[in-house]
Amino acid sequence: MAIFLVRRLIATIPVLLVVAVIIFLMTRLAPGDPAAAIVGNDASAAALEAVRAQLGLKDPLLLQFGRWLLGVLHGDLGQSFFMKQPVSKLIGQRIEPTIALSTLTIIVTILLAVPLGVLAAWRHGGWLDRGLMTFSALGFSVPVFVTGYVLIWIFALRLQLLPVQGYNRIADGVLPWLRNLILPATTLSIVYLALIARVTRASVAEALTEDFIRTARAKGISELRVLIHHALRNAAIPIVTVIGIGIALLIGGVVITESVFAIPGLGSLTVDAVLSRDFPLIQGITLLFAAIYVGINLLVDLSYLLLDPRIRQ
Amino acid sequence: MTDRRSFLAMTGGLILAAAAPRKSVAAGPKVLRVVPQSDLKILDPIWTTAIITRNHGYAIYDTLFGVDGQGQVKPQMVSEYSQSDDGKVWIFTLRKGLKFHDGAPVTSADVIQSLKRWGARDNLGQRLLAATASLDAKSDDTFILTLKQRFGLVLEALSKPASVPPFIMPKRVAGTSPDQQITSQIGSGPFVFKTDEYRPGERVVYVKNTDYVPRNEPTSGTAGGKVVNVDRMEWIILTDGQTQTNAIINGEVDLIEWVPADQYVALRNNPKITFVDLVPKGSFALHLNHLYPPFNNPKIAQAAYMAISQDALMKAQMVHPDLYNTNASLYPTGTVYHSEKTSYYTGKPQFARARALLKEAGYNNEPVVLMYPASFAILNKFPPVMAALLKQAGFNVDMQSMDWPTLVARRALKTPPAQGGWGAFITGWNIPDNINPLFYAPLTGNGENGWFGWPTDAKLEALKDEFLLATTNEQRKSLADQIQERNYDAAIVAPIGEYKTITAARKDVITGTVSSPVCVYWGIQKG
Numbered sequence: 080m081a082i083f084l085v086r087r088l089i090a091t092i093p094v095l096l097v098v099a100v101i102i103f104l105m106t107r108l109a110p111g112d113p114a115a116a117i118v119g120n121d122a123s124a125a126a127l128e129a130v131r132a133q134l135g136l137k138d139p140l141l142l143q144f145g146r147w148l149l150g151v152l153h154g155d156l157g158q159s160f161f162m163k164q165p166v167s168k169l170i171g172q173r174i175e176p177t178i179a180l181s182t183l184t185i186i187v188t189i190l191l192a193v194p195l196g197v198l199a200a201w202r203h204g205g206w207l208d209r210g211l212m213t214f215s216a217l218g219f220s221v222p223v224f225v226t227g228y229v230l231i232w233i234f235a236l237r238l239q240l241l242p243v244q245g246y247n248r249i250a251d252g253v254l255p256w257l258r259n260l261i262l263p264a265t266t267l268s269i270v271y272l273a274l275i276a277r278v279t280r281a282s283v284a285e286a287l288t289e290d291f292i293r294t295a296r297a298k299g300i301s302e303l304r305v306l307i308h309h310a311l312r313n314a315a316i317p318i319v320t321v322i323g324i325g326i327a328l329l330i331g332g333v334v335i336t337e338s339v340f341a342i343p344g345l346g347s348l349t350v351d352a353v354l355s356r357d358f359p360l361i362q363g364i365t366l367l368f369a370a371i372y373v374g375i376n377l378l379v380d381l382s383y384l385l386l387d388p389r390i391r392q
Numbered sequence: 393m394t395d396r397r398s399f400l401a402m403t404g405g406l407i408l409a410a411a412a413p414r415k416s417v418a419a420g421p422k423v424l425r426v427v428p429q430s431d432l433k434i435l436d437p438i439w440t441t442a443i444i445t446r447n448h449g450y451a452i453y454d455t456l457f458g459v460d461g462q463g464q465v466k467p468q469m470v471s472e473y474s475q476s477d478d479g480k481v482w483i484f485t486l487r488k489g490l491k492f493h494d495g496a497p498v499t500s501a502d503v504i505q506s507l508k509r510w511g512a513r514d515n516l517g518q519r520l521l522a523a524t525a526s527l528d529a530k531s532d533d534t535f536i537l538t539l540k541q542r543f544g545l546v547l548e549a550l551s552k553p554a555s556v557p558p559f560i561m562p563k564r565v566a567g568t569s570p571d572q573q574i575t576s577q578i579g580s581g582p583f584v585f586k587t588d589e590y591r592p593g594e595r596v597v598y599v600k601n602t603d604y605v606p607r608n609e610p611t612s613g614t615a616g617g618k619v620v621n622v623d624r625m626e627w628i629i630l631t632d633g634q635t636q637t638n639a640i641i642n643g644e645v646d647l648i649e650w651v652p653a654d655q656y657v658a659l660r661n662n663p664k665i666t667f668v669d670l671v672p673k674g675s676f677a678l679h680l681n682h683l684y685p686p687f688n689n690p691k692i693a694q695a696a697y698m699a700i701s702q703d704a705l706m707k708a709q710m711v712h713p714d715l716y717n718t719n720a721s722l723y724p725t726g727t728v729y730h731s732e733k734t735s736y737y738t739g740k741p742q743f744a745r746a747r748a749l750l751k752e753a754g755y756n757n758e759p760v761v762l763m764y765p766a767s768f769a770i771l772n773k774f775p776p777v778m779a780a781l782l783k784q785a786g787f788n789v790d791m792q793s794m795d796w797p798t799l800v801a802r803r804a805l806k807t808p809p810a811q812g813g814w815g816a817f818i819t820g821w822n823i824p825d826n827i828n829p830l831f832y833a834p835l836t837g838n839g840e841n842g843w844f845g846w847p848t849d850a851k852l853e854a855l856k857d858e859f860l861l862a863t864t865n866e867q868r869k870s871l872a873d874q875i876q877e878r879n880y881d882a883a884i885v886a887p888i889g890e891y892k893t894i895t896a897a898r899k900d901v902i903t904g905t906v907s908s909p910v911c912v913y914w915g916i917q918k919g
Binding site for chain 2: 110111112113115116117118119124125127129130133161162163164169172173228231235236239242243244245246338339340341343347348351354355356
């Protein structure tokens with residue numbers, strides 16, 4: 080297990096390096112000039128050139144890349160072109176809302192989706208199953224922003240129960256924190272609930288057709304134990320995999336939700352950085368996202384080892 | 393069973409508590425919650441011309457002179473001033489009791505250093521410094537400006553509301569190179585910036601400067617008594633128009649600085665909302681590349697101007713007739729230099745005349761590369777309409793789609809349109825930008841040293857020089873008229889209409905907004 084972990088960790092280094100090169104080239108090859116956005120509409124061409132030089136954008140690409148990579152290796156992600164603040168500080172200011180929203184979403188989703196998927200598989204073809212499948216289809220097909228605005232209209236504007244926008248830091252109190260997260264987390268959960276419940280249902284339904292389930296039932300084991308201990312455990316690998324993919328997708332998927340609910344998280348910071356061509360910020364956030372993806376994949380792989388003894392051998 | 397009930401009761405209570413409507417805090421500090429027109433990312437108003445940074449500047453800095461609601465220059469930090477008979481020596485004395493936010497007094501040395509840094513960045517400031525022989529402190533509160541030659545716009549420069557106003561900073565801050573952003577936010581203005589609460593993309597916080605001593609005169613524009621009536625002002629960054637609307641209806645914010653056009657009707661019909669006059673209007677203009685065919689020929693450029701239908705263009709972009717008006721003058725409607733003397737330019741389509749002019753000029757069907765910022769909501773309805781109008785006038789139009797940052801980068805390229813350059817684009821300007829011909833950045837005739845499009849026109853430059861030296865209002869008005877007519881003859885800038893900015897406020901909480909050439913937050917009462 081330890082050897083596996085070390086090997087996987089070492090394998091992430093070239094992956095992150097390739098990602099770093101791609102991110103850097105994409106920012107530099109895409110059209111758009113951060114200097115032009117910085118100095119404003121009535122700046123002269125000479126002012127633009129001066130700002131470009133000041134930002135180091137007139138240096139050869141290789142030098143720019145080397146400078147950035149050296150900084151990253153020393154834990155320095157650089158400084159935002161616009162805000163003149165360290166990228167790590169800006170990310171630090173925005174990471175809490177994104178992690179809070181993602182975590183709450185995934186917890187709510189797993190707590191609801193897995194039991195619902197198991198029940199739907201158990202009552203295959205019944206009203207619960209049909210209802211869940213209909214909900215899944217709707218959850219996938221209705222865009223996140225539509226769900227978000229509908230929830231805002233009902234719970235914020237009509238019923239006046241929840242705020243329309245914003246985020247309260249958890250340090251300011253759990254209730255204000257939760258209050259601002261209920262609607263966005265519900266909005267996102269609907270999509271991921273549809274995904275995870277559907278996979279759970281299919282996976283458990285398939286496990287329920289296996290011989291060992293018939294044997295377990297023949298031995299008089301309770302139906303709950305058959306479902307949880309035998310069927311769900313054997314169906315766990317695809318479920319864990321889709322949860323892992325779901326978390327990875329979620330990190331990217333919060334962008335729209337953050338925009339609809341004006342949550343100052345990494346999603347809105349990314350969009351802002353891209354629109355203003357803030358290269359160091361784009362590079363820093365994308366590298367962080369890449370590291371999160373790699374980390375989640377690693378965790379999913381490790382969970383296989385725990386769930387299936389055959390893989391350990 | 394009891395445990396389960398307890399659990400359910402606790403969970404239900406938690407959810408209900410979280411979901412309970414927020415009550416307003418009684419008798420707490422007065423907090424004005426504003427949705428500004430954009431995010432505040434750059435904090436140095438001398439380094440950038442971004443409007444939001446200028447608005448931030450007016451909150452925390454003060455200026456030597458201000459401009460009142462009628463456009464007249466009035467002393468602000470200055471208590472008294474005089475000029476010599478030949479107009480070359482100006483003596484200024486600062487008001488008593490001016491203090492920076494760190495408690496230090498404002499002195500002549502601070503003013504001189506601030507003017508030098510401003511003069512290195514601002515176009516009019518550069519001209520003033522070029523005409524300056526010396527700028528010296530006579531005492532802590534008096535300084536002397538000695539000019540090499542008469543300069544007709546000394547007070548206009550020192551009160552310039554845009555694009556880079558001459559804000560007064562402490563000497564140590566103003567000593568920062570003009571090419572570097574300042575890192576300190578210490579001013580002497582009516583608000584104090586809360587550096588520790590500044591979160592770009594989320595929130596900008598100011599508190600009332602309790603040491604600020606407003607002038608005794610009534611507030612008017614950037615002049616008069618800058619009285620702050622709230623304890624704290626929060627700029628809450630909401631970029632989505634629908635979210636802004638929902639937030640003000642729900643009472644989570646008090647004011648939306650600039651309502652997006654598509655939210656106008658929804659807010660107008662809401663009984664909780666009122667519209668107030670806070671943000672000055674602006675205008676849009678068509679800009680052409682004079683370096684290459686077809687617009688290196690002024691006659692062909694004039695033909696493009698004759699294709700313009702201000703009404704069609706503005707209707708497409710601004711949607712509702714309450715949000716725009718047409719104006720063929722280079723200068724904003726209702727301002728001092730606004731003039732009906734617009735030569736051939738009417739802002740209404742003259743296709744037959746345009747086609748005749750194209751024929752006469754020998755137009756060879758060269759494509760007009762019209763840049764189209766497709767995703768930029770403020771401008772993206774114009775180019776398709778403009779393309780249709782130009783085609784109707786006989787132009788071969790190549791409309792190319794791109795995002796706004798790409799357009800801004802591409803407009804700086806001096807390569808031919810076929811090699812990545814461009815032919816035409818449309819952008820917007822605020823009232824303070826074109827209220828005066830010397831403020832208006834694209835109104836240049838100095839070729840490649842000028843603004844994007846690089847027209848060369850010695851006559852225009854000569855008229856601007858005359859304007860700079862003019863000493864009477866009558867002379868200036870006459871010259872402004874001549875500059876406008878010359879602009880159309882040389883086809884340099886084509887106005888395509890004025891937009892009206894709508895500020896939405898909660899009817900029950902906001903009063904006392906100040907009408908000004910720039911957006912200011914003193915005077916506002918809450919509650």
